[in-house]
Amino acid sequence: MxxxxxxxxxxxxxxxxxxxxxxxxxxxxxxxxxxxxxxxxxxxxxxxxxxxxxxxxxxxxxxxxxxxxxxxxxxxxxxxxxxxxxxxxxxxxxxxxxxxxxxxxxxxxxxxxAWKKYYHPVSITRFMTVVPQWEEYKPQFIDERVCYLDPGLAFGTGTHPTTQLCIQALETTVRKGDTVFDVGTGSGVLSIVSALYGAETIKAYDLDEIAVKSARDNIKLNNLQDTIEVSTSNLLQGIEGKADIIVANILAEIIMLFVEDAYGKLNDGGLFITSGIIADKKDQIIEECIKHKFEIIQVNQMKDWVAIIAKKEDKDVS
Missing domain, CATH: 3.30.70.120 (Alpha-Beta Plaits)
Structure with a gap:
């Protein structure tokens, strides 16, 4: 040593x-x-x-x-x-x-x-708490969900404003039985909370092999291997099937590259949740979404960061 x-x-x-x-x-x-x-x-x-x-x-x-x-x-x-x-x-x-x-x-x-002594459970919302795997934690409410993470590789611990904004958006949009695509999954935290909120099928993608391994480890930690599938992919390239929700917590410049692909991979009425967007890039993302026929449903901000919820046209509505 x-x-x-x-x-x-x-x-x-x-x-x-x-x-x-x-x-x-x-x-x-x-x-x-x-x-x-x-x-x-x-x-x-x-x-x-x-x-x-x-x-x-x-x-x-x-x-x-x-x-x-x-x-x-x-x-x-x-x-x-x-x-x-x-x-x-x-x-x-x-x-x-x-x-x-x-x-x-x-x-x-x-x-x-040594760094573990500084990391403790954090309540993201009334219904979701992120807990490091080595901490003992007792839920404070009967309907509280707990997401366990090993944040050692620092691919997203649920504490950054962009991650919190995404979790809050997922809490209000995920419906039981939904299919969710998590693009740029990192630690897998957004896939895990999607499952805890009731999504039935979750496909998580990341270009980084280390992130893929980190996500798989955290998914196993939460016993969600049967619900969440993790694979290596460059954004949505080559991805089959469609989702009810696509969530992406990555840089605005990267989001700009696949807005059109996201529209094509959503079911009618599906939602595109994006964050990782610094406030001065907000209008660029909104304009790109509108350009590709998304309707902007909600824009939320925490400190200097923004999350956008956009909706694909629901063709069943006349």
């Missing part, structure tokens, strides 16, 4: 990027920046549902920048050079208020699980 040295620099915010560059120049295997302001913008951080702030790790002022070196590096020289270069930042007009340097041993195995 490799042993590592963690060099931890406490310093003011203005020195964050220069210190990170110094770590890179010295050959650090990785650099992390702990900034209290970043923590406070995470979904759930204000309520304590998702992240649990440790005051020792999140200073009131300044940042903590960490670099990592192995036992095979010249650690004494690295420590001396790191200290020298940081002190010289003053010569370039960069303040180093609050500067301190701490060095400690880190065992590689500890990293694999």
């Amino acid at each position: 490799t042993e590592w040295k963690e060099f931890s620099v406490s310093i003011n915010n203005d020195a964050s990027e220069p210190v990170s560059a110094i770590f890179d120049a010295l050959g650090s295997a990785g650099v992390s920046i702990t900034d209290r302001n970043d923590f406070l913008t995470l979904p759930g951080s204000s309520t304590g549902e998702l992240w649990e702030l440790d005051e020792a790790n999140f200073p009131q002022d300044g940042v903590i920048i960490k670099g990592y070196f192995t036992e095979f590096d010249n650690l004494e020289q690295i420590e001396s050079e790191l200290n020298t270069r940081i002190l010289k930042l003053k010569d370039f007009g960069i303040p180093i208020d609050g500067y301190s340097l701490d060095v400690k041993d880190v065992v590689e195995e500890e990293w694999a699980h």
Whole structure:
């Protein structure tokens, strides 16, 4: 097992990027920046549902920048050079208020699980809670659904605004017996919640093989292998059959590429739910949907992110 040295620099915010560059120049295997302001913008951080702030790790002022070196590096020289270069930042007009340097041993195995202490159940809606697989959780309501995830590969943990917007949209649109196509499934979270909301057949697609494996693992974790089928695909290319709902939580630029395909793959009256859309891209997606004969049913926004629910023409309605 490799042993590592963690060099931890406490310093003011203005020195964050220069210190990170110094770590890179010295050959650090990785650099992390702990900034209290970043923590406070995470979904759930204000309520304590998702992240649990440790005051020792999140200073009131300044940042903590960490670099990592192995036992095979010249650690004494690295420590001396790191200290020298940081002190010289003053010569370039960069303040180093609050500067301190701490060095400690880190065992590689500890990293694999250390982040888990910050991850907790998060209530996305009144009826849906996302729970990390290692947490014990008792539903608070008789009709509450629980989606279990292993977020280790970071393909979507249900906490980002775009994912929450999609889950909220699915809660109001999925009907028992529906067929759902999940394009760009990532962790599989949207497929899983679709099944929990009553969808009968779910087909999940992703171009990334690692994402496909992550989705399959999470689907198995929720015992939904018989309901959800995961496969590798580039958007909807070569996909057979039609769906009642197509959901895609991916970048706006990617959504633009398959709006027409989505229309063709929906049953009459079917819904196209899209997110991953930054607010200033909203009008582009709406225009593209209207261009391909979708009716815009709903546009929802959370922070700077948008989700759009569009409907295919229902030919049975005169």
